[in-house]
Amino acid sequence: MTRELHLNLFISGRGHHETAWRHDGSARRALTDIAHYRDLALAAEAAKFDSVFFADQLALGDEVEHAARGDLEPITLLAALATLTERIGLIATASTTYSEPYNLARQFASLDHISGGRIGWNIVTSWVPAAAANFSLERQHEHAERYARAFEFVDVVSKLWDSWAADAIADDRESGRYADAGRVRKIGHRGEHFQVAGALNVPRSPQGRPVFVQAGSSTTGRGFAARYAEAVFTAHLQKESAIEFYSDLKTQTRALGRRADQIVVLPGISAAIGSTEAEAARVWEELNELSHPSVGLARLKSRFGGHDFSHLKLDQVLSVDDFPDPSLVQASQSRAQAITALVARERPTLRALLHGLAGARGHFTATGTPEQIAATIEDWFVSGAADGFNVMPPILPTQFAIFAEHVVPILRKRGLFRSEYADQTLRERYGLDPVASAFFDADETYRQRSA
């Protein structure tokens, strides 16, 4: 079987550039209007994308004055989109730090039923410090503690999803036997962070459980991904670091006894596409002309765990001495690391750095014609940098429409990307093995259930 490219559309507001909301090419609807997300999900489905994805933060960002903040909550959004779409995978972010395993397990099992097996869970530990203050905590848990809780959390919810055998429900009206009590069991979890009796009150869902997605790229984050993740979103400013990450993650995954193809690595790509290179470059210029420095500074401060950069001048050339040690940042360590590496390498002005990061917040940005973008995608795909991409159009919907209309056909012509969906569940689409219940027959899978 030839290797298949995977494409996920990362839907964020009116586009991934922070000024997209002002650009003529961005959607007009309110960010609280479900029709906005429906239109984008249907466009991704028409392009036969694997899935769409929604990030999340458990606090309102600063700078509501100049940035488009405040939208819909991802789990309710996913449930609504499940009924408005038919085939596309749907991935929502939810936090292991600020939710209860029983609640999260129920909601995702329910989503998987409602969507007919198209759900993924982007597992996050919520690095934004402001979130803690919304959840009755004096201060944010430290990075290591957040991950310790995350490991146990995923263990608990996995047991809950395994607490019903796929064939537990008999629904036999004649005999009066609704379920086989021996095929539904309490989990009796007693751990350091959680004590959960179970069973879940939602029967086993079409995929058994949601596809596990993860996006942390710190050392601990990689270890977590190697253990649990089936798809990984990752941010790289250049191909070299993507190759290093890809290779390291596949190696770590194999070291834990998992097959390397059971973890799909999807770097972010934010491409400005034009019919000429100049037209593509003009997209960034237009977006940067609309920018407000306070938004980028607030974002940089948040990336570095609240560090204050306000004394720096916009035209000042930066050095690493202007930044705190990224390994001490109790927020998104891998992203802070990438930014300081870029500063050391390129010595940009603050303005140039903010413009660079405004595009895709530390993800890879590309600029070019559809042929050039398709070539970059193929290059990363065949060079061991990616199994596919987390597509982050700078402007929604127009830059995605160009991608779908002009880049996707090239990828198809090169035999890299599907023309039709050949599968039902997101798990199948990502080439992942069925999930057996840890409690019941080893050969029990959702395949049997649908047989």
Place this chain on the structure above:
Amino acid sequence: MTRELHLNLFISGRGHHETAWRHDGSARRALTDIAHYRDLALAAEAAKFDSVFFADQLALGDEVEHAARGDLEPITLLAALATLTERIGLIATASTTYSEPYNLARQFASLDHISGGRIGWNIVTSWVPAAAANFSLERQHEHAERYARAFEFVDVVSKLWDSWAADAIADDRESGRYADAGRVRKIGHRGEHFQVAGALNVPRSPQGRPVFVQAGSSTTGRGFAARYAEAVFTAHLQKESAIEFYSDLKTQTRALGRRADQIVVLPGISAAIGSTEAEAARVWEELNELSHPSVGLARLKSRFGGHDFSHLKLDQVLSVDDFPDPSLVQASQSRAQAITALVARERPTLRALLHGLAGARGHFTATGTPEQIAATIEDWFVSGAADGFNVMPPILPTQFAIFAEHVVPILRKRGLFRSEYADQTLRERYGLDPVASAFFDADETYRQRSA
């Protein structure tokens, strides 16, 4: 303006009788199939019902062998139904004991946006003792403690919903001003149970916040309802206790400075309807013939906080001495009280008690022709027992179809019930005043926003 009858359809599995799942008249689809709920919600919408409602428990009930357990989680279910229906109100149960205010506030605000202002929140403190064991608690919080937390919880989420003014978002592409930072504010809540900084990360929703629904009828429950509830579901085995409850609740509500019409009282009614009385009575007989005593016993045990009734014989005549003191029950006190009162009054056999409760779990059951059921509804409505009903068909969809086709037209002929929807939001439909934000202009309402 004449007083208008309100009708809510309480959707529960394949009907409210515990054996409905086996009855020929019940739906065939799996309880995890969204189409099952879509069909029922659309039928209620076609009948111009005010709303549909889903109860919830945070633990899998006992007796999965003989009872239909395991379905969809209410919040995701509501989000899906929001896109599958157009006008009907949608009410989901969610717990103040086992969720975080920030998460709940976000999800309900999001639901209210997705549905265009059709959402209600049934506020519960989760009386089922088994729930505690799914949420890392050694034992369930006591009744009083659960309510103390509930009061503060509703206070916090209300502040979160008020944290955006309805006119906060400017979305001015030209000037670059997305929102007015002065119209979005932190709530800075520091209470006994919760510390929440805010603001919410979802802008103000069409109704401002969901309609507050409540169903606890204990002394503390009534106090909570009088303070917060805008619609109340309540269980009464007879009209007299419904009148007492109605009068007491309206009095308590007025005593807190609220108008009596701002709390809509909806007793449950589970009606078996036939073209003759005999045909209607036959519905209960058919259902009881399908019953399994262990299911009723498990339910009785749960209602009395885990008290063991297994030593009683099915044909034994009961007395109140067979029951624990209901005021000491740390579960659903009002329901336990109603059951012991019935035992004192009627001295039923255990079998008769279980059959009686199997129908609607302590709610009023009626048996008769459409004319008789309509007459009962009108009688309660004009006697000060009800502002409308929480309709709990013993069998879904067939007994609801009979209600919609034969009872509703009689209610319309008598000028009691609407023929068309004249409103957009659930709040308007229940005759409730708009909700102003506590933080912003007193006259600020969702009406201005849509103006």
